[in-house]
Amino acid sequence: MILEAPQPDDFDADRIDKLATGIDGFDFLAEGGVPQGRTTLVVGTAGSAKTVFACQFLAEGIQRGESGVFVTFEEPPKAVRKNMRGFGWNIRQWEAEGKWAFVDASPQLSEKPVVSGEYDLGALLARLEFAIRKVKATRVSMDSLGAIFSHLNDTAQVRTDLFRIASVLREMKVTSILTAERTDEYGDISRYGVEEFVADNVVILRNALVDEKRRRTVEVLKYRGTSHQKGEFPFTVISNQGIVVIPLSAIELEQSSSNLRITSGNKILDTMCGGGFFQNSVVLVSGATGTGKTLMVTEFVAGGAANDERCLLFAFEESREQLFRNAKGWGVDYGKMEKEGTLRVICRYPETTGLEEHLVKIKEELDEFQPNRVAVDSLSALERVSTLRGFREFIVSLTSFIKEREVAGLFTSTTPTLVGGTSITEAHISTITDSIILLRYVEIYGEMRRGLTVLKMRGSMHDKDIREFSIDGEGMHVGNPFRSVTGILTGNPVYMAQSELDRMNDLFRGGP
Amino acid sequence: MSGKYRLTLYVTGNTPRSERAIANLLKLCRHHLAGRYDLSIVDVLEDPETAEEERILVTPTLVKEAPSPVQRIIGDLSDLEAVLMGLDLTT
Numbered sequence: 001m002i003l004e005a006p007q008p009d010d011f012d013a014d015r016i017d018k019l020a021t022g023i024d025g026f027d028f029l030a031e032g033g034v035p036q037g038r039t040t041l042v043v044g045t046a047g048s049a050k051t052v053f054a055c056q057f058l059a060e061g062i063q064r065g066e067s068g069v070f071v072t073f074e075e076p077p078k079a080v081r082k083n084m085r086g087f088g089w090n091i092r093q094w095e096a097e098g099k100w101a102f103v104d105a106s107p108q109l110s111e112k113p114v115v116s117g118e119y120d121l122g123a124l125l126a127r128l129e130f131a132i133r134k135v136k137a138t139r140v141s142m143d144s145l146g147a148i149f150s151h152l153n154d155t156a157q158v159r160t161d162l163f164r165i166a167s168v169l170r171e172m173k174v175t176s177i178l179t180a181e182r183t184d185e186y187g188d189i190s191r192y193g194v195e196e197f198v199a200d201n202v203v204i205l206r207n208a209l210v211d212e213k214r215r216r217t218v219e220v221l222k223y224r225g226t227s228h229q230k231g232e233f234p235f236t237v238i239s240n241q242g243i244v245v246i247p248l249s250a251i252e253l254e255q256s257s258s259n260l261r262i263t264s265g266n267k268i269l270d271t272m273c274g275g276g277f278f279q280n281s282v283v284l285v286s287g288a289t290g291t292g293k294t295l296m297v298t299e300f301v302a303g304g305a306a307n308d309e310r311c312l313l314f315a316f317e318e319s320r321e322q323l324f325r326n327a328k329g330w331g332v333d334y335g336k337m338e339k340e341g342t343l344r345v346i347c348r349y350p351e352t353t354g355l356e357e358h359l360v361k362i363k364e365e366l367d368e369f370q371p372n373r374v375a376v377d378s379l380s381a382l383e384r385v386s387t388l389r390g391f392r393e394f395i396v397s398l399t400s401f402i403k404e405r406e407v408a409g410l411f412t413s414t415t416p417t418l419v420g421g422t423s424i425t426e427a428h429i430s431t432i433t434d435s436i437i438l439l440r441y442v443e444i445y446g447e448m449r450r451g452l453t454v455l456k457m458r459g460s461m462h463d464k465d466i467r468e469f470s471i472d473g474e475g476m477h478v479g480n481p482f483r484s485v486t487g488i489l490t491g492n493p494v495y496m497a498q499s500e501l502d503r504m505n506d507l508f509r510g511g512p
Numbered sequence: 513m514s515g516k517y518r519l520t521l522y523v524t525g526n527t528p529r530s531e532r533a534i535a536n537l538l539k540l541c542r543h544h545l546a547g548r549y550d551l552s553i554v555d556v557l558e559d560p561e562t563a564e565e566e567r568i569l570v571t572p573t574l575v576k577e578a579p580s581p582v583q584r585i586i587g588d589l590s591d592l593e594a595v596l597m598g599l600d601l602t603t
Contacts, residue, residue, distance in 0.1 A: 105569050113573070114598035117533075117587035122524030122571040123556045123563050130560035152570065 016226045019175045022060025025245030029229040030220050035201055039166045039176045043190045044205035049216065049237050050179040052087070053205065054141035055080070056242040057177045058100060059089045061139040067099045068139040069131045073147040077102040088240040101131040107151050115153065121161035125168060132172060140169060140176040149192050166199070200224035206232065210387045214354065218245055234393055236356035244360050246397055262408055265303025268478040272454050272463035277435065282399050282409040284429060287439030291450060293412040295330060295476055297375045300410045302332045305342040309372035312365060315347045316381035323347065330475045344369050355386040355394045363401050373408045380414040395429045434458040442488050444495060451488050452478060517549040518578040524571040525557045529588050533572035536589035544601050
């Protein structure tokens with residue numbers, strides 16, 4: 001090793017480097033990863049995915065050519081190997097290849113040691129150092145501290161030893177993760193108060209119950225001497241992948257906007273929008289059940305396919321068979337389009353997983369299929385499975401995934417009342433989407449008719465009329481504006497007699 | 513009470529705590545187990561592999577391997593009563 005005299009102006013030398021964990025999204029919010037050569041404490045309640053985090057830290061390291069040591073205080077190695085298989089991590093093979101080593105400090109059930117006098121964790125430290133040298137590890141995970149405190153009574157001694165272990169790891173230039181339990185989602189950092197002296201860096205994993213729904217978040221609480229993103233970020237745990245963090249603040253409002261127009265699939269609607277939708281814009285179609293939202297989606301898809309554009313359709317309300325049958329009823333053959341590769345239809349029941357996982361899956365599909373158009377029918381169905389905050393985050397993320405890929409998006413949203421009204425979905429996303437189209441029932445003389453209007457279209461002139469439309473076997477037919485009815489959007493249409501209209505018009509013309 | 517005692521003491525280097533444990537154990541063996549024990553001492557710094565196999569977490573740890581049952585006694589063995597109890601030598 002060559003030692004050089006420190007340069008007085010070599011400010012960078014004092015900087016704390018970060019080691020990329022490889023955990024999807026985490027490195028963004030941690031601004032590069034975990035502090036290199038330090039110990040980072042990861043705390044969370046039972047079931048908050050601490051062990052997954054600890055394992056993934058090593059697994060991602062191995063995929064980058066760095067070996068790791070896993071110190072297990074709680075589960076025996078056999079259980080860890082088994083539990084982590086579902087994430088696609090073949091620990092047994094890594095052990096055989098000398099990339100992963102266990103230090104087994106799990107409790108032995110068969111015997112309870114008799115205590116006679118003072119002791120320390122010298123043996124554990126010796127084993128850890130040995131394991132690190134054996135596999136030339138640069139990463140260490142220790143999971144989880146609670147267990148060691150519960151089978152050794154001398155907590156003061158254990159704390160001192162943990163401090164010693166952390167400093168030895170630092171000397172060996174090893175970056176480590178230490179997990180610990182906490183009792184409350186929002187309370188003391190950890191149960192045994194280890195954070196003050198073991199780690200300068202604390203990450204909190206939460207698994208809070210909000211409105212009877214689980215919401216997982218990760219927060220970097222402190223990184224001494226280096227920066228990180230503040231606040232909680234939602235994450236999800238996915239098979240074959242592990243933890244995936246959704247880095248919300250990274251993705252807001254960075255997209256460029258395009259002036260290229262694409263067809264909505266309906267000529268008159270294109271005209272109403274001033275020549276079609278913008279290429280990388282997100283359009284929200286809002287309407288009560290049965291007003292024609294799914295039809296608009298179908299025309300949007302068909303319009304794209306007719307121009308050899310690739311369309312990706314996510315359906316959360318209807319089954320595949322239903323969708324295909326409906327489309328056929330309007331003269332659109334989804335089956336043929338799928339065969340030709342211009343369409344992929346993905347049907348999922350919203351309740352099957354959490355919203356975060358839906359988002360990750362949607363992103364995967366976007367990356368895989370590389371569509372020009374994406375439709376989601378409907379967002380309201382997804383609203384049911386999430387908290388309000390989670391839902392807003394979902395829409396922000398989804399919108400930016402779509403826009404950063406320069407893809408046109410069409411979302412539908414169901415209003416709770418048949419006439420007039422808005423949905424919670426709209427309240428959350430109307431500012432995020434570029435255009436809003438309203439479909440409404442209009443009751444005139446005891447007859448239900450349908451009206452359509454372009455409420456908003458960012459960056460373009462558009463038709464301000466509320467037009468009547470009808471639906472038949474060829475799709476949607478947009479007709480003339482409702483001239484003699486007011487109050488449609490509020491759900492209280494008032495019919496004005498023709499004679500009254502004429503009188504009003506005459507009034508402005510200055511008399512007959 | 514019959515049969516030979518097989519004991520292993522795990523220590524970490526030449527720390528005062530290790531030496532104290534060794535001294536306490538030798539004294540005990542002379543008084544209570546004269547002529548009927550085998551004792552080996554393992555320094556985990558020199559032989560971490562054995563410590564790993566035996567899953568030794570703290571030092572000093574005394575393991576009574578025979579007669580059964582296997583029993584572990586942790587600490588510097590300064591509490592004689594506890595050690596005797598752990599070795600099943602209380603009368």
